[in-house]
Amino acid sequence: MSRQVQRYLDQIRAEFSGVDAGELADYIPELARVDPDRFGVTLSSSDGYIYESGDSAVEFTIQSISKPFTYALALDRSGPEAVDAKIGVEPSGEAFNEISVDRATKRPKNPMINAGAIAAVSLVPASSPDERFALIQDYYSAFAGRRLDIDADVYASEKATGDRNRAIAYMLASFGVLDDDPDDVLDVYFRQCSLKVTTTDLARMAATLARNGVNPLTGRRVTDAAVVRRTLSVMVTCGMYDAAGDWVSAVGMPAKSGVGGGILAVLPGQLGIGTYSPLLDAKGNSVRSVLLCRRLSEELGLHFLTVARDARATLRAIYQPCDGVRVYEAHGDLLFCGAEQVVRTVDRGCEDFVVGILDVSRADDVDEAAKVLLSGMSTALHDQGKAGFIVDPDRRVIGDGSEFEQVRYRTVEDAVDAATAFIRGQRSGR
Ligand code: GLU
Numbered sequence: 001m002s003r004q005v006q007r008y009l010d011q012i013r014a015e016f017s018g019v020d021a022g023e024l025a026d027y028i029p030e031l032a033r034v035d036p037d038r039f040g041v042t043l044s045s046s047d048g049y050i051y052e053s054g055d056s057a058v059e060f061t062i063q064s065i066s067k068p069f070t071y072a073l074a075l076d077r078s079g080p081e082a083v084d085a086k087i088g089v090e091p092s093g094e095a096f097n098e099i100s101v102d103r104a105t106k107r108p109k110n111p112m113i114n115a116g117a118i119a120a121v122s123l124v125p126a127s128s129p130d131e132r133f134a135l136i137q138d139y140y141s142a143f144a145g146r147r148l149d150i151d152a153d154v155y156a157s158e159k160a161t162g163d164r165n166r167a168i169a170y171m172l173a174s175f176g177v178l179d180d181d182p183d184d185v186l187d188v189y190f191r192q193c194s195l196k197v198t199t200t201d202l203a204r205m206a207a208t209l210a211r212n213g214v215n216p217l218t219g220r221r222v223t224d225a226a227v228v229r230r231t232l233s234v235m236v237t238c239g240m241y242d243a244a245g246d247w248v249s250a251v252g253m254p255a256k257s258g259v260g261g262g263i264l265a266v267l268p269g270q271l272g273i274g275t276y277s278p279l280l281d282a283k284g285n286s287v288r289s290v291l292l293c294r295r296l297s298e299e300l301g302l303h304f305l306t307v308a309r310d311a312r313a314t315l316r317a318i319y320q321p322c323d324g325v326r327v328y329e330a331h332g333d334l335l336f337c338g339a340e341q342v343v344r345t346v347d348r349g350c351e352d353f354v355v356g357i358l359d360v361s362r363a364d365d366v367d368e369a370a371k372v373l374l375s376g377m378s379t380a381l382h383d384q385g386k387a388g389f390i391v392d393p394d395r396r397v398i399g400d401g402s403e404f405e406q407v408r409y410r411t412v413e414d415a416v417d418a419a420t421a422f423i424r425g426q427r428s429g430r
Contacts, residue, residue, distance in 0.1 A: 002049070002051070002340070002343065002344045002347055003380065004343065004373060004376050004380060005043075005051055005340060005373070006051055006053070009041060009043060009051050009053045010053045012292060012295050012296070012299075013039060013040075013041055013053045013054050013292065015295075016039070016288045016291045016292050016295075017037075017039050017054070017288070019287060019288050019291060020036075020279065021279065021281070021287050022279030022280050022281055022286070022287035022288075023279060023280055024036055024278055024279060024280070025259040025260070025261075025278075025280055025284070027161070027259075028154065028157050028158045028161060028259070029157050029161060030151075030153050030154045030156075030157035030158070031061070031154065031157075031259065031260060031278075034060065034260075034261070034278050035278075036278055036279050038054075038055045038058055038060075038261075038276060038277060038278060039054045039055055039276070039277040039288055040052070040053065040054040040055035040056040040057075040058060040198070040199040040275065040276045040277075041053050041054060041056065041199055041273070041274070041275045041276075041289075041292055042056045042198075042199040042200040042202070042203035042273070042274045042275075043203060043271060043272070043273050043296075044200075044203040044204055044206065044207035044216070044271060044272045044273075044274075045207070045216075045270075045271050045337065045340060045341070046207060046210050046211055046216060046269060046270050046271055046272075046337070047216055047341070048204075048207065048215075048216030048217045049344065050200060050203065050204075052199070052200055055199070055276060056198060056199045056200050056274075056276075057198055057200070058198060058199075058276065059151075059196040059197065059198055060196065060197065060198075060260045060261060060262060060276055060278070061151050061154045061193060061194050061195065061196060061197075061258070061260040062140070062148075062192075062193065062194075062195045062196070062197045062258060062260065062262065063193045063258030063259045063260040063262070064096065064112070064117070064193070064256060064257065064258040064259060065197070065202065065256045065257065065258040065260075065262050065263075065264050066117075066136075066140070066192045066193055066195065066258075067111055067112050067116075067117040067120070067256060068111070068112070068231045068234065068235055068239070068256050069136075069139060069140050069143060069205070069231075070111075070117065070120045070121055070124065070136055070139075070192060071083075071087075071111040071112075071116075071117070071120045071231055071234065072139075072223055072227050072228070072230075072231045073120075073124050073135065073136060073139045074111075074120045074121075074123035074124050075227045075230060075231070076223055076224075076227055077123075077124055077125050077135075078123045078124070078125060080226075080230065082123065083120070083123055085107075086107055086108075086119050086122075086123060086177050087107055087108050087110065087111050087116045087119050087120060087123075087177075088102055088105060088107050088108065088109045088110055088116070089110055089111075089233070089234055089237070089238075090102070090109050090110055090237075091109070091110065091237045091238045091244060092109040092110060092113050092238065092242075093242055094109075094113065094242070095113075095241070095242065096112075096113050096114055096241050096284065097113075097114045097164050097165070097168070098113060098114075098115070099115075099164070099167050099168050099171055100115065101115060101171070101172070101175055101177070106175045106176075106177070107119075107175075107177060108172070108177065110234055110237070110238040111234055111238075112234055112235070112238035112239055112256065113238070114164075114165055114168055115168050115171075115172060117189065118165065118168060118169050118172060118178070118185060118186065118189050119172055119177050119178065121136075121185050121188050121189045121192065122177075122178045122179060122180050122185045124136060129184045129185075129187050129188050132188050133188045133191050133192070136188065136191075136192050137150075137192075137195065139222070140192075140195060140205070142215065142218075142220060142222045143204070143205040143208045143209075143215065143222055144197065144201040144204050144205050145204050145208075145215050145217040145218050146201070148195045148196060148197060148201065149195070149196055150191055150194050150195055150196070151194045151195075151196050152194075154193075154194040155190055155191055155194035158190045158193060158194060159187070159190045162186065162190060165186055165189065165190075166182070166183075166186060169182035169183075169185060169186050169189075170182050193258075197262065197274075198274075198276075199262070199274035199275055199276045200274060201274065202262055202263075202264040202272075202273075202274025202275075202276075203264075203272045203273055203274035204216075204217055204272065204274075205264060205272065205274070206264045206265060206266045206271075206272025206273060206274060207266075207271065207272030208222055208272070209228050209231065209232060209254075209266045209268075209272065210266050210267060210268055210269060210270060210271055210272050211269075212224075212225040212228050212268075212269075213225060213227065213228045232254040232266060232268060233254075235254035235255055235256050235266070236248060236254045239254060239255045239256040239257070240255055240256070240257055240283075240285055241257065241283045241284045241285060242283055243281075243283040243285055247285075247290075250294050250297070251265065251290075251293050251294055251297045251302075251303070252297055252302070252303030252304050252305055252306075253265040253266055253267050253273070253293070253297065253302060253303070253304055254266045254268070254304070255293070257284070257285045257286060257289070259280065259284055260276075260278065261276050261277055261278030261279070261280065261286045261289070262274065262275065262276045262286065262289070263275045263276075263285065263286055263289040263290070263293060265293055267302050267304060268304060270302075270337045271302075271337060273293065273296065275288075275289035275292055275293065276289065277289050299369065300336045300369045301335060301336055301367050301368065301369050302336070314330065314331045314332045314338075315328055315329065315330055315331075315341075315342060315345060316329050316330070316331045316362070317329040318345075318349070320353070321412075321416050322416065322419075322420060323423075324353055324354035324355060324419070324423045325353060325354070325355045325357065325416055325419040325420070325423070326349060326352065326353040326355075326356055326357070327357045327359055327412060327415075327416075328342065328345065328346055328356065328357065328358050328359065329359040329362065330342055330358065330359065330360050330362070330363050331362045331363060331364075332363065332364055333363070333364050333365045333366075333367075334360070334363050334364075334365070334366040334367070334370040334374070334396075335367050335369070335370055336367065336369035336370055336373070338370065339366075339369070339370035339373045339374050340373060342358070342374065343373055343374065343377055343380075346358065346377060346381075346388075347380075350381065350384060350386060353386070354386055354387065354419075354422070354423050354426065355386065355387045355388070355389060355419035355422055355423065356377070356381055356386065356387075356388045356389075357388075357389045357390070357391060357409075357412065357415045357416065357419060358374060358377060358388065358389070358390050358391070359390075359391040359412055359415075360374070360390060360391065360392050360396055360397050361391050361392065361393050361394070361411075361412075363396055363397075366396045366397055370397075371396075371397050371399075374390070374397045375390070375397050375398055375402065375404045377390075378390070378404060378407040387407075387419065387422050388407060389407045389408075389409055389415045389418060389419060390404070390407055390408050390409070390415075391408075391409050391410070391411065391412050391414075391415050392408050392409075393410045393411070395408075
């Protein structure tokens with residue numbers, strides 16, 4: 001039944017794959033050489049389950065999506081006071097590569113624009129540029145759960161054409177923001193932007209932020225909750241170039257995009273998303289990725305300001321009232337992520353029963369996305385030669401006139417009787 005989520009993802013990706021608006025970034029010449037048709041998306045649940053669609057295994061350079069992670073590393077290694085002394089947290093409303101600092105403080109306005117990101121690199125304590133880059137590379141790799149490597153061509157291209165970033169770094173040095181040699185700091189910055197990721201890496205990195213710093217794949221704590229909160233906060237206000245306001249109101253997930261065409265988005269406590277499509281809009285955000293994230297947010301109810309409820313549907317009990325029948329009893333609120341875990345648990349156990357009964361009679365609030373997923377369970381089980389019934393006396397999942405009416409029962413006893421009859425019928429070959 002996790003296939004339902006997979007099908008859904010494939011379907012919206014297919015829908016937007018026809019959009020060919022936007023331009024490839026060409027101010028870094030190597031970036032203009034990528035295939036403009038690439039389009040991939042990965043979704044990671046907070047327990048590390050991965051849904052991938054399209055070009056999810058294609059590597060591209062992380063570019064500005066590196067910025068929140070180096071900022072987090074600087075917070076980890078130098079502490080918030082030292083970082084705050086050099087980098088602000090105010091949205092700039094300026095282009096990402098603006099050669100500017102805050103007028104009053106003379107600090108970069110935030111770590112998501114190049115000035116702040118270059119300053120963040122210098123706040124990772126190290127005795128040489130190589131050591132500093134190694135720390136950064138290890139840190140990102142721990143978020144992704146695999147070793148990330150550099151794209152040497154993009155690095156060379158960026159270094160050869162990076163005069164604007166040089167101007168920014170020397171300006172920062174003149175204001176006393178950079179203590180190290182500006183060219184050394186920039187070299188590390190160019191290398192970090194040239195690290196290669198896939199959408200699945202981005203989704204895992206995002207899921208690690210969603211899990212407060214614990215990588216759900218490896219179980220390793222990469223950073224702590226305070227660093228995550230700080231990092232997500234600047235992503236909310238400054239992560240999407242100067243389209244941050246639009247993004248927050250329409251999509252509502254802390255996110256960061258890069259000129260390589262990637263977007264990483266986090267729904268705290270719930271999931272991580274990585275997308276890739278290299279054609280960019282005028283603000284520098286991937287056109288198809290923005291459309292896709294908007295749609296996911298709208299249809300799956302992912303806006304982080306949706307009134308907070310406990311998203312975890314609790315499967316309070318799973319029991320076998322008789323041979324071939326298994327009952328799954330859900331309590332509490334059922335939102336998309338909780339429902340997804342429920343259907344996956346049923347899916348995982350379906351070798352062991354003929355009829356699965358989902359008892360939602362003690363569930364509280366069930367949102368639209370969860371209703372679709374849960375009511376579709378019976379079809380998904382039917383496709384596998386099984387049956388799925390729902391105990392739903394108050395119609396929390398199956399509304400009046402629903403096509404799933406025939407699998408709805410008022411009590412567990414009724415559903416178990418029907419299940420026994422179903423199994424008997426199956427055995428007698430009817
Ligand atoms: N490496 C790019 C630069 O510094 C990153 C820009 C971006 O992705 O926004 O220009």
